[in-house]
Structure formats: C-alpha cells, structure tokens
Amino acid sequence: METPPATPCSSTPPTLPFDQRLIVVSNRLPVTLKRSSDGKYEFKRSSGGLATGISGVKRDNQMLWYGWPGLEIPKSEELEIAQSLRQHHGAIPVPVAGDVAELYDNGFSNSTMWPLLHYQPNAIRFDQNEWQAYRKVNKAFADKLVEEVDEGDVVWVHDYHLMLLPTMLYEAAADRGKQLTIGFFLHTPFPTADMFKVVPHWEELIEGVLRCRLFGFHTQAYAQNFKRICGDYLGFKQFPSGIQRDGNFIDLGVYPIGIDVPKFVEHVQKPDVDERVEKFRSRYRVSKLIIGVDRLDYIKGIPQKLKALESILDRNPSWVGLVTMIQVAVPSRETVKDYKALADELHRQVDRLNTKYGSDDYKPVHFLHQSVPF
Numbered sequence: 001m002e003t004p005p006a007t008p009c010s011s012t013p014p015t016l017p018f019d020q021r022l023i024v025v026s027n028r029l030p031v032t033l034k035r036s037s038d039g040k041y042e043f044k045r046s047s048g049g050l051a052t053g054i055s056g057v058k059r060d061n062q063m064l065w066y067g068w069p070g071l072e073i074p075k076s077e078e079l080e081i082a083q084s085l086r087q088h089h090g091a092i093p094v095p096v097a098g099d100v101a102e103l104y105d106n107g108f109s110n111s112t113m114w115p116l117l118h119y120q121p122n123a124i125r126f127d128q129n130e131w132q133a134y135r136k137v138n139k140a141f142a143d144k145l146v147e148e149v150d151e152g153d154v155v156w157v158h159d160y161h162l163m164l165l166p167t168m169l170y171e172a173a174a175d176r177g178k179q180l181t182i183g184f185f186l187h188t189p190f191p192t193a194d195m196f197k198v199v200p201h202w203e204e205l206i207e208g209v210l211r212c213r214l215f216g217f218h219t220q221a222y223a224q225n226f227k228r229i230c231g232d233y234l235g236f237k238q239f240p241s242g243i244q245r246d247g248n249f250i251d252l253g254v255y256p257i258g259i260d261v262p263k264f265v266e267h268v269q270k271p272d273v274d275e276r277v278e279k280f281r282s283r284y285r286v287s288k289l290i291i292g293v294d295r296l297d298y299i300k301g302i303p304q305k306l307k308a309l310e311s312i313l314d315r316n317p318s319w320v321g322l323v324t325m326i327q328v329a330v331p332s333r334e335t336v337k338d339y340k341a342l343a344d345e346l347h348r349q350v351d352r353l354n355t356k357y358g359s360d361d362y363k364p365v366h367f368l369h370q371s372v373p374f
Contacts, residue, residue, distance in 0.1 A: 020152060020153070021062045021150070021154070022153070023154065023155045025065075025155060025156065025157045026067045026157075026158040027105070027159060029068070029070070030065055031085060031089045032070060033085075034071075041081060043085070043088070065091045065092065066092045066094055067093070068093070068094050068096050068137075069085070069093040071098070072096070078093075078095060096140060101133075103130045103132075104130070104136070104161075105161070106336050107129075107133060107134075108127070108130040108134040109160065109161045111123075112124055112127075112130065112199060116195065117191060118188065118299045120298065121198060141162060141165050141168075149178070149180065150178075153180070153181075155180055156182075156183045157182065157183065157212075158187065160187075163208045164205070166182045166184055166210070168208070182211060182212050182213060183215075183216065184209050184215050185216040186216070186218075187257070193232060196229060197233070203234065213251065215250055215253070216253045217252065218255070223254055227252060286322050286324045292325065292328065293330070295330045296346075297342075298338065298342055302342075306325075306327070306349050306353060309364065321359070324366065327366070327367050328372055329367065330372070331371065346367065346369075347369075350365045
C-alpha cells in the first residue's frame with residue numbers, strides 16, 4: 001500500500017528524465033487533416049487551446065501524440081497517412097468511424113460533458129447511444145495505445161473526451177504484464193458533486209480516471225471538488241494531496257496553463273505590429289477601441305459583452321460615436337444545434353445594436369465570425 005504524502009495538492013509541475021518517452025493522448029491531433037476535392041490530404045498545425053497549451057513540451061522530451069485525425073480515413077489510405085503524420089508531425093492517428101465519431105464528439109463529449117463541466121444544466125443533453133459511442137471510442141484509444149506503448153513510457157491523457165481511457169488502458173496493459181505510468185489533465189472546470197451527479201454514469205466517469213498516478217487541474221477549487229465527490233460519495237480516503245483507493249494513491253495537482261509569454265513579447269516588438277495598430281486607429285477613428293477574440297461558445301460570454309456595451313451607451317449617450325467594439329467569434333462546433341442558435345442570436349444582437357446606435361459613418365460593433373491567425 002502506498003503511503004500518502006502529507007502535503008497539499010502540488011503546484012510544482014512534474015518533470016521527466018530526458019531519455020523517457022512521453023505519450024500525449026487527446027481527442028484531436030495537433031494537426032488538422034483535411035481532404036481536398038481531388039482526394040489529396042492537407043496537414044495544418046492546429047490552433048486550438050490544448051495544442052497551444054502543451055506545444056512547448058516537445059522541446060524538452062521525446063514525444064508522440066495520439067489522437068483522432070478529425071475525419072474517417074479509408075482503410076486503403078490509413079497506412080500512408082499514419083506514416084506521414086508520424087514522420088513529419090510525431091502524430092499517431094486513432095481511427096474512428098464517422099458515425100461513431102459524431103455521436104462521441106458532438107454528442108456525449110460536447111452536448112453532455114461540456115455543459116456539465118461548465119455549470120450549464122439547461123444545455124445538457126443525454127442520449128444512451130452517444131454514451132455508448134463515448135465508451136467505444138475510449139476503448140479504441142486504449143486498444144491502439146496498449147499495442148504500442150512500452151513500460152518505461154509516461155502516458156499523459158488530456159481532457160473530458162477521454163475520461164474513461166486511463167482505467168481502460170491501465171487494465172489492458174496489466175493484462176499484458178505492462179505497468180504503465182498514466183497522468184490525466186482536465187482542461188475545463190470540475191464542478192461540485194451536486195452538479196456532476198446529474199449525468200447518468202457519473203460513477204463510471206470517475207472510475208475511469210482513477211488509475212492515474214497524477215490528476216491535474218487548473219485550480220485548487222476544481223481539485224477539491226473532485227476530491228470531495230470521491231470521498232463523500234464513493235467512500236475513498238481523502239488526504240491533503242490526493243485520494244486513496246484500494247491501496248493506490250492518486251496525486252491531485254494544480255497546474256494552471258498560461259500563455260507563451262516569450263512568443264507574445266517577440267511578436268509585439270515586431271515593427272509591423274505598430275503599423276497594424278495605427279491602421280486600426282486610423283480606420284475606426286474612435287477614442288476607445290475594444291477588441292475581443294473568443295471561440296463561439298455559450299460559455300465565453302459574448303452576448304453578455306454586447307449587452308454590457310449596450311448598457312454603457314444607454315447610460316452615456318455622449319459616448320455614441322466614440323466607442324467601437326470589434327468582436328471576433330472563431331467558428332466552433334458548427335454542426336451542433338446550440339452553437340448554430342448562438343451564432344444566429346449574436347448576429348441579431350449585433351444588427352440591433354448597430355441599428356440603434358449606428359449611423360452612415362459609425363458602427364458600435366464590428367462582428368467577425370471567422371478564425372484569425374496569431
């Protein structure tokens with residue numbers, strides 16, 4: 001039986017020996033794969049938050065990244081695509097059939113888990129077929145990994161799409177005589193027990209991550225919420241630094257992900273940045289220019305920002321003509337009903353604001369529903 005540490009949840013990031021291989025696992029690869037009309041494949045580095053957040057790890061360790069490539073690849077082309085991804089990007093695709101992927105990704109992951117973890121009970125949708133697809137895809141990841149990982153590897157699983165994977169992988173490896181070191185990091189909040197327990201199969205989701213050696217969170221509050229649900233509702237022993245289950249200790253750590261500061265500093269100091277800033281000022285000719293860049297998602301608060309601007313202009317009529325907001329809404333989950341409805345709502349809200357306060361040469365809001373490069 002492991003002896004639990006007496007210290008609180010760690011905030012010191014763990015380190016790996018230089019020669020130890022790191023296996024990163026996430027829902028999507030850090031490479032976006034697209035098939036053009038002529039049947040050829042294009043590879044482009046992803047700009048998502050997860051890929052950006054851990055992009056620096058590869059500079060310091062041997063690393064392979066496993067994930068779903070984002071589309072179904074014909075069996076006859078799988079080997080060629082897999083070889084290209086590994087050779088050029090250090091990426092290993094996990095094949096998932098298109099119909100299963102839809103139920104797993106836009107279904108259970110983003111229509112059940114996402115609103116659940118962000119305290120949005122009215123947006124939660126549960127469908128048993130989607131849950132079964134979620135289990136099936138997590139099992140597919142485990143089957144792929146267990147064939148290829150070695151005992152000395154460290155497997156780092158990411159986010160709510162793969163909460164069943166750590167236990168599935170650990171048990172599959174143990175059946176083959178392999179003892180794996182598995183970590184898990186949750187890139188979202190972890191809610192209180194009262195919230196998390198509204199979803200069916202919540203116990204299986206918790207059990208799914210309990211074969212980790214380390215479970216990382218963004219904040220101490222999220223770690224405490226997880227600890228309480230394990231202790232108060234599942235009966236596991238709680239300690240300052242984690243939980244104990246069947247003699248196995250799971251460390252709970254707090255590692256908030258920041259931005260790549262050197263990259264921002266480097267770009268801000270480039271001459272063309274000053275030129276672009278001046279172009280913005282001369283184009284909009286207002287005293288206050290507010291710029292927002294957010295993924296189009298109901299948790300990002302874009303409607304609330306627009307309502308706040310409307311309130312400011314209502315209370316300060318003299319500011320009309322002097323304040324402009326440029327709101328970029330990066331397209332996201334465009335096939336999901338709730339996200340389509342949000343996009344429609346935002347367009348209506350912007351049209352109403354510009355009609356209410358705008359003129360021939362002034363718009364209070366410029367709304368751009370598009371991606372923007374760094």
